[in-house]
Amino acid sequence: MPSPNKYHLTQSLLSDFQRVFTVEDGYDAFLASLYRKPKPMTEAMADGIAFEGAVNSVLNGEYIPPTHKWYKPVMELAEYLAGSQQQVSLKRDIIVDGVCFQMHGILDFLRSGVIYDTKFSKHYYLNKYLQSPQHPTYFYLVPEAREFQYLSCDGQFIYKEIYRPDEIIPIEYTIKQFMVFLDRNHLTDTYTSLWNLKTYYESKKKEGK
Amino acid sequence: MAIVKPSAMDFSGKNVIMIISGLPGTGKTTLALSAPDVLLIDCDEGLARVAPAHRKDASICKTFDEIKADVAAAKGQYKTIVVDTGGALVDMMKQFVVDHPKEYQGGTKKTGGISLQGFGYVKQLFLDFSAELRKNFNVVYIFHESMSKQNDGVFYELICEGAARTLVYQPADLAAHLMIVNGRRVLGFTPTEEYTAKSAYGIKGLIDVPELKDGDPNDFLTKLFATVRENLKKEAADLAPQQKAYDDLMKDVPGMMEAITSAESANQFAKVLDTLPHALTSKKEIGAIYKARCKELGLKWDAKQKAWVAGDAKSE
Numbered sequence: 336m337p338s339p340n341k342y343h344l345t346q347s348l349l350s351d352f353q354r355v356f357t358v359e360d361g362y363d364a365f366l367a368s369l370y371r372k373p374k375p376m377t378e379a380m381a382d383g384i385a386f387e388g389a390v391n392s393v394l395n396g397e398y399i400p401p402t403h404k405w406y407k408p409v410m411e412l413a414e415y416l417a418g419s420q421q422q423v424s425l426k427r428d429i430i431v432d433g434v435c436f437q438m439h440g441i442l443d444f445l446r447s448g449v450i451y452d453t454k455f456s457k458h459y460y461l462n463k464y465l466q467s468p469q470h471p472t473y474f475y476l477v478p479e480a481r482e483f484q485y486l487s488c489d490g491q492f493i494y495k496e497i498y499r500p501d502e503i504i505p506i507e508y509t510i511k512q513f514m515v516f517l518d519r520n521h522l523t524d525t526y527t528s529l530w531n532l533k534t535y536y537e538s539k540k541k542e543g544k
Numbered sequence: 545m546a547i548v549k550p551s552a553m554d555f556s557g558k559n560v561i562m563i564i565s566g567l568p569g570t571g572k573t574t575l576a577l578s579a580p581d582v583l584l585i586d587c588d589e590g591l592a593r594v595a596p597a598h599r600k601d602a603s604i605c606k607t608f609d610e611i612k613a614d615v616a617a618a619k620g621q622y623k624t625i626v627v628d629t630g631g632a633l634v635d636m637m638k639q640f641v642v643d644h645p646k647e648y649q650g651g652t653k654k655t656g657g658i659s660l661q662g663f664g665y666v667k668q669l670f671l672d673f674s675a676e677l678r679k680n681f682n683v684v685y686i687f688h689e690s691m692s693k694q695n696d697g698v699f700y701e702l703i704c705e706g707a708a709r710t711l712v713y714q715p716a717d718l719a720a721h722l723m724i725v726n727g728r729r730v731l732g733f734t735p736t737e738e739y740t741a742k743s744a745y746g747i748k749g750l751i752d753v754p755e756l757k758d759g760d761p762n763d764f765l766t767k768l769f770a771t772v773r774e775n776l777k778k779e780a781a782d783l784a785p786q787q788k789a790y791d792d793l794m795k796d797v798p799g800m801m802e803a804i805t806s807a808e809s810a811n812q813f814a815k816v817l818d819t820l821p822h823a824l825t826s827k828k829e830i831g832a833i834y835k836a837r838c839k840e841l842g843l844k845w846d847a848k849q850k851a852w853v854a855g856d857a858k859s860e
Contacts, residue, residue, distance in 0.1 A: 420833065422832075425828065461719075462740060477828060480825055481783075492671075492714070494711075495714070497744070502748070
């Protein structure tokens with residue numbers, strides 16, 4: 336990869352890269368992400384956004400009626416997350432094999448050394464997020480964090496999955512695999528042109544984001 | 545609710561909830577009985593398979609009502625409740641929901657048997673029962689496992705009603721897969737591609753379970769639970785000074801934000817932010833609060849000047 340350019344990188348792109356090897360249409364989905372095509376809104380995504388929105392609303396003092404379909408888990412989480420900072424946007428440079436990436440992430444909640452990420456998934460199973468690049472990415476963004484908690488809701492119950500910095504494989508390893516994969520599949524040029532920090536933010540500006 | 549400062553937290557009485565799972569014949573029940581002062585809730589007639597020297601007091605239960613009654617009577621007399629098996633307990637809870645239709649409305653299908661809503665009740669019963677048990681006892685849930693083929697290998701899964709299989713892990717601090725490797729009995733606390741597990745409080749990876757010879761005390765879990773408490777105590781002691789520094793700083797943040805009333809004071813605060821006595825994630829948290837405060841005041845960030853400017857100011 337050419338240097339000294341800097342490239343935008345998110346846990347979401349790394350997650351889509353990992354799914355190439357585990358999901359049937361993973362490669363196509365990864366290409367769509369790599370080409371920065373907007374993802375079609377699925378029911379699961381809409382539920383996730385609505386659920387997180389409801390938790391944030393309650394934390395910001397809004398009222399939701401007991402008849403709300405997710406009243407019990409939303410109130411449970413709101414109580415658990417009281418006093419945390421919501422939507423903390425962070426970035427940090429990382430150099431892997433001489434290439435400079437700017438990692439970017441938005442933490443759902445942060446409080447007292449613990450990063451919290453809410454998920455909505457109708458089918459949770461233990462260690463669901465074990466292979467996720469999200470907690471290694473966020474531990475890189477917040478090296479002083481002592482714990483990462485996934486708080487996954489199935490609409491009725493909250494499932495807590497906890498990771499600690501000393502238990503994870505650092506995000507550098509995933510980034511290395513990602514770089515090798517791009518090279519082998521002749522996708523490096525696509526990535527470096529579309530995710531170059533300068534062009535990335537210029538196009539975001541044009542999109543009005 | 546009584547608020548306890550981390551420095552004053554005492555984990556010497558912390559009760560542990562643990563899942564032990566494994567194939568038949570691996571010695572799950574004998575291992576579970578190595579916990580301190582055990583009462584075995586035997587839903588599976590597992591005690592008969594334990595060597596007489598290692599048997600403990602047992603309650604043979606056929607219904608969830610019987611279990612609740614025996615657990616209530618055990619308060620103050622035992623330190624650990626072993627449920628053999630967790631899968632059988634969940635089955636009894638299913639029957640309990642079906643038998644109490646007034647209490648669990650919609651829990652039974654018109655055609656008989658438990659409904660989807662009924663499974664929701666069972667899950668809540670399991671969580672509530674575990675929480676109630678933890679108040680007075682350590683809890684060890686024993687689960688049988690089944691083995692299925694997955695890709696090129698095998699996967700071991702708890703034998704438990706599907707809807708509850710995931711939830712039973714939720715209240716557990718530790719979950720270990722008991723296996724026999726080259727003749728050694730080993731507990732796996734870290735999940736692998738072959739089995740699910742849960743590690744915590746410094747208990748992780750593979751831990752050998754020593755073979756019990758005649759006259760050996762059966763005390764493996766008694767020692768393990770003591771280690772959990774020691775690790776918790778050490779962790780709390782390590783965290784206490786950082787937590788205190790964090791709490792002391794964060795309580796001053798509202799005052800700091802009130803003092804920001806203009807672009808000038810906002811830019812002054814930017815210089816102060818780095819010099820505060822930060823602890824844990826206070827710097828990033830205060831940074832987020834500070835940004836929100838600037839936006840609340842209608843200020844905008846001028847990337848060229850690298851400073852906050854009034855909302856109506858033109859960028860240079």
